[in-house]
Structures are given as structure tokens and as C-alpha cells.
Amino acid sequence: MSQLLPYLFLGLLLLAVLVWWVWGAIIQRGAAEVLAPRQHRSSVRSVGLQGDLAERIFGPQDWDFVSRETPSEIQRMFQRERTALALAWLRRMRLQVSQVMRAHVVVAQQSDDLQLATEMRLALSYFLFLILCNSLIGWVWLHGPVRTRKIVGQTLQWAVRLRAAFEQLMATIDPASCRVVGAISITERFGAK
Amino acid sequence: MSLKQRSIDLEPAITDLRNRTLSRLPDDFSRLVYLASSRDLNTGNYSHDGLAFHFSQNVASKAMALCHGEIFDRLVYASLEELIAELHHYICTTDEPPEDFLKSWEHLGSYRVTIPSECDELEAQVFLSNLKMALTILQTRQKHSSRDEQSA
Numbered sequence: 286m287s288q289l290l291p292y293l294f295l296g297l298l299l300l301a302v303l304v305w306w307v308w309g310a311i312i313q314r315g316a317a318e319v320l321a322p323r324q325h326r327s328s329v330r331s332v333g334l335q336g337d338l339a340e341r342i343f344g345p346q347d348w349d350f351v352s353r354e355t356p357s358e359i360q361r362m363f364q365r366e367r368t369a370l371a372l373a374w375l376r377r378m379r380l381q382v383s384q385v386m387r388a389h390v391v392v393a394q395q396s397d398d399l400q401l402a403t404e405m406r407l408a409l410s411y412f413l414f415l416i417l418c419n420s421l422i423g424w425v426w427l428h429g430p431v432r433t434r435k436i437v438g439q440t441l442q443w444a445v446r447l448r449a450a451f452e453q454l455m456a457t458i459d460p461a462s463c464r465v466v467g468a469i470s471i472t473e474r475f476g477a478k
Numbered sequence: 479m480s481l482k483q484r485s486i487d488l489e490p491a492i493t494d495l496r497n498r499t500l501s502r503l504p505d506d507f508s509r510l511v512y513l514a515s516s517r518d519l520n521t522g523n524y525s526h527d528g529l530a531f532h533f534s535q536n537v538a539s540k541a542m543a544l545c546h547g548e549i550f551d552r553l554v555y556a557s558l559e560e561l562i563a564e565l566h567h568y569i570c571t572t573d574e575p576p577e578d579f580l581k582s583w584e585h586l587g588s589y590r591v592t593i594p595s596e597c598d599e600l601e602a603q604v605f606l607s608n609l610k611m612a613l614t615i616l617q618t619r620q621k622h623s624s625r626d627e628q629s630a
Contacts, residue, residue, distance in 0.1 A: 337555060341604060347558040355615055362614060366607045373600055 339441060342370045343434045364429045371430035371437075372422060379418045382447065386411050410447055417443065491533045491541035495526070504571055506549050506556075507564040513546040514592040522595045546594040554605045562612045569616070577624070580617045589613075 351363045389407075393399060425433050503509045516524045524542035525535070533541070553561060569576050583589055589609050593602045 338598075338600060338604065341555055347608075350557065350559045351611075351615075355618065359611075359614060359618060363611055366611060370600075370604055370607055373603060377600060 339374060339437060342367060342374050343430050343437050345431065345434065348431045364431070367430045368425060371425045371433070375418060375422050375425065375437075378441075379415065379422075382411070382414060382418075407450055410443075410450065414443055414447055488537060488541050488544060491529060491537045492544060494532065495529055495538075495541050495545055498528070499526070500545060500549075505564050505567050506552055507568040508571060510546070510549050510553060510592050511568065513542055513549065514594075516542060517546075517595075519591065543594065543596065547596060550592075550594050550597060550605065551601070554601050554608075558608055558611060561608050562615055565609070565612050566616060576616075577620055580613055580620060584610075584613050584617070 348363070348367075351360055355363075393404065421433060421436060424436070430437075500509050500512075503512055513524065516526060518525065523535075524539045524546070526538050526542060529538035529541065553564065556564070569579050572579060590606065593605065
């Protein structure tokens with residue numbers, strides 16, 4: 286039992302850091318940042334293609350070609366390049382979901398008709414999404430994007446489900462804000478897949 | 479002016495650019511390089527005398543920027559194999575020896591200027607990464623073919 290204690294401590298420490306980070310990310314940021322978030326240069330045109338870009342990065346087509354046609358050093362270079370792209374894509378997805386969550390928190394704070402159970406469910410989904418996303422980042426970093434393709438597809442589906450939940454909640458809490466935040470931020474940032 | 483209105487105003491200029499200029503170029507990569515080289519790197523504005531004469535400098539520049547973005551998108555979403563074929567075809571249309579071309583593009587990073595100003599950051603990263611891979615693969619093929627020629 287005592288052999289397990291360091292692992293248990295490490296696990297609890299990691300959990301505490303994650304909870305602190307999520308808390309900081311969704312609660313302590315001010316409304317100003319939500320209304321004018323730090324934008325990465327992304328156009329409406331390209332954000333609509335987010336799913337396609339994931340397919341482009343994680344898809345097997347290029348790897349099949351490279352493994353068939355090129356020597357091993359080029360294959361290693363390809364893996365390095367795609368790992369960097371996959372990590373950039375995952376970090377961007379995490380950032381976009383966090384921005385939407387912050388926007389939701391600001392609107393929810395001003396709402397009189399807050400449904401605690403739904404909010405808790407949403408917070409839990411967001412928390413699990415962050416865990417999944419961070420695990421994926423670690424997994425891609427260790428194993429490369431080719432082997433992570435299936436899990437990424439599932440994460441993308443989860444992100445789309447979260448979007449639907451956000452939109453539903455926004456519509457319930459504040460229909461006026463939903464028109465603004467929902468129409469501009471949520472649908473455009475995620476893009477439909 | 480609304481987005482729809484703006485695109486209606488640009489449509490004749492875009493059609494003219496596609497039919498008279500871009501269709502004469504053999505492939506998308508040549509079109510991309512042509513459009514990028516028509517852009518003033520200091521201002522980001524494109525210049526095309528014929529198009530500016532028929533429409534206006536502003537409309538011509540916007541039409542070229544739009545076409546630049548479209549062609550760039552096609553190349554970003556093309557497979558690596560297709561991109562290599564495009565690049566190889568483009569190299570063949572220039573009069574430069576392929577080994578010099580490849581070395582220069584790799585060392586100078588000349589391909590970086592082909593990215594449109596209004597593109598998504600991650601799309602640009604994907605394009606640059608794929609182009610870097612394509613250059614390396616073509617260089618390897620080039621080395622192999624020169625070696626084969628020498629041994630023959």
C-alpha cells in the first residue's frame with residue numbers, strides 16, 4: 286500500500302493543478318477578454334474548414350504515400366512535421382473551446398434563470414474535454430498523429446456535442462446573447478463536421 | 479457595403495482574371511507563384527495593369543487577393559503526392575536546372591512569400607510543412623536520378 290502512496294500523491298497533485306487551471310481559465314478571466322479575446326489570425330472561411338484541416342493533418346493518405354515512396358529519414362521527417370502540426374491543431378481547438386466556455390460563463394453570471402444541474406453537467410463535460418485534449422496532446426507528442434487518428438475523430442465529435450450543448454444553454458439563458466455569441470463565435474469557431 | 483454586395487462588385491474582375499490571365503498558366507502552383515509575385519510586399523496590394531485599367535486598382539487588387547486565397551486553399555487541401563506533382567511540373571516550366579531551383583528554394587525559403595495575407599495561421603503552417611516535405615522528396619529523387627545517370 287505504501288508503494289502506491291507516491292503515485293496517489295502525484296495523481297492528486299496533477300488533478301489539483303488541472304482543477305486550478307480550469308478554474309483560472311473559466312472563472313477568473315474578465316468580461317473584457319471575452320468580448321475581445323486574443324484572436325489568432327483566422328478567417329471565417331478557414332474556420333469553417335476546421336474539420337477538413339484535421340482530416341488533412343491526421344489523415345492516412347500522406348503517410349501511406351511517404352511510407353511507400355520515400356526512405357526512412359524522410360519518413361522520420363514527415364512524422365516530426367505532422368506531430369508539430371497536430372499539436373498546433375489540438376492547442377488551437379482547446380483555446381477555442383475555452384473561449385466559448387468563458388463567453389458562456391460571462392453570460393451565465395448575468396443570467397437570472399440559471400439551471401444549476403445543467404451548468405454542472407456542462408462544466409463536467411468541459412472538464413472532461415480538457416482532460417481528453419491534454420491527454421491527446423501528450424499522446425501525439427509521444428506517438429505521432431498517425432496512430433492518434435481515431436481518438437482525434439472522437440474528440441472532434443465531443444467538441445461538436447459541446448457546441449450543441451453551449452448553444453442550447455445560451456438559448457435558454459440569454460436568447461439575445463445567443464444570437465451574437467452563438468452566431469458569430471460558436472458556430473464559426475468550431476465549424477460543422 | 480455588405481459582403482454579398484462586395485463580392486458582386488468583384489465578380490467581373492475575378493472572372494476576367496481567371497479567363498484572361500490565370501487560365502493561361504499551366505497549373506495551380508504557377509498561378510500561386512504568379513499571384514504572390516504580383517503583390518507588393520510592403521503594402522500587400524496586388525498589381526495588374528490590364529485589370530486595373532478595366533476596373534480599378536482597388537478592385538483589381540481585391541480580385542487578385544481572392545483568387546490567391548482560393549488557389550492557396552486548393553493547394554493546402556491537396557495531398558502531398560499531388561503537391562509534389564504540382565511543384566515538379568512548375569519546376570519543369572522554369573528554365574532553371576532542377577537541382578539549383580530546389581537548393582535555392584530550400585535555402586532561401588522563397589516559398590514563404592507565396593502565402594496569401596488573409597489566410598488562416600494553421601493552414602499556412604500546413605502548407606509550409608507540406609512544401610518543405612515536397613522539396614525534400616524531390617531533392618532526394620533528383621539525387622537518385624543524377625546518381626543513376628552517372629553510373630550509366
